Amino acid sequence: MRKKGEEFDPLKWLPKKLDKTLIGEYIKRIEANFDKNELYRAHLWTPLKLIALMWWLTIYSRIVPRYFSSYWYIDLLASSGANVIEETGDVILGSPLLSYLIPYEPFKRHIFVELDPQKRRTLDKMLRHFKFSNYDILEGDCNEKVYDIPLNDIDHYFCFIDCEGLEVKLSTLEYLLRYRGDILFVFQTSGVNRVFSKAKRGYNMRALDDFCGGNWWQSCNDVKNLLSQYMIRVKQRADSLRGFENFVDYVRVKGRGGGFVYEVILICRKGDYVKAWLDLKRKLEALEDKDVNIALKICKGELKTLDEFFGQRTLDSFF
Helix, strand or coil: CCCCCCCCCHHHHHHHHHHHHCHHHHHHHHHHHCCHHHCEEECCCHHHHHHHHHHHHHHHHHHHHHHCCCEEEEECCCCCCEEEECCCCCEEECHHHHHHHCCCCCCCEEEEEECCHHHHHHHHHHHHHCCCCCEEEEECCHHHHHHHCCHHHCCEEEEEEECCCCCCCHHHHHHHCCCCEEEEEEECHHHHHHHHHHHHCCCCHHHHHHHHCCCHHHHCCCHHHHHHHHHHHHHHHHHHHHCCCEEEEEEEEECHHHCCEEEEEEEEECCCCHHHHHHHHHHHHCCCCCHHHHHHHHHCCCCCCCHHHHCCCCCCCCC
């Protein structure tokens, strides 16, 4: 436990958690007890969004428990609990397991939503294998199952939404924004762009309407403009529904050669602690292709420090 008045630095805390939880040992047990075909097929740039997730889980779990007694983790697209990297065959932990292993203070409950029955069964098997508890797995479309989560009964939540495409409707996001919580949302820019291009020609228009919460996207010239307008609308809705100013910002992640792009969007109450997000943003967006391999090593538990990845400079105090 950090002493009162002592500066907290996630760059130091996270390596300690990575070492303490022995991520490499978890991966060995998954490889020994699960078929790789049961795992989610991911890519080399997946570790970058997981590092963003681990980073904000660290920040969140140092702040929220000070002010709220009931705080839950919600994963709307939970998948099977672990990933296999298609390009290398490496196994890395997925967001459900990280939600138990990374936080400074544990969540009171974990809610996982998964549409695919096989992935749901694998996730349940994996959580039971590692003897994790205090969780519910809701099988079905997250745009429907989100209304089964008793958000009225809790003080705060952390929600991770790891989209592959346009699975999550804006109405689902707006429902979450009615309650206090932090949301980390993966906006699959390249995938959205493909749908956007077709919708401009009259195809898949309904899917984009649902994702954007209307047909306002028709006035956008390109996906960059669409993302900008999407962010503006999300912030406006968050401020209106919550009655206080929210921080809405993204970190851009590029695949090798810049041919694939997605944004990790953070939505939270505005405060001094967002300096930690801006610090992460500067670091991740400065990365080059060669750094992707280092990110993979971190997620495999082969590196016990993030210094090689992020550099030596520590964060300013934001508590």
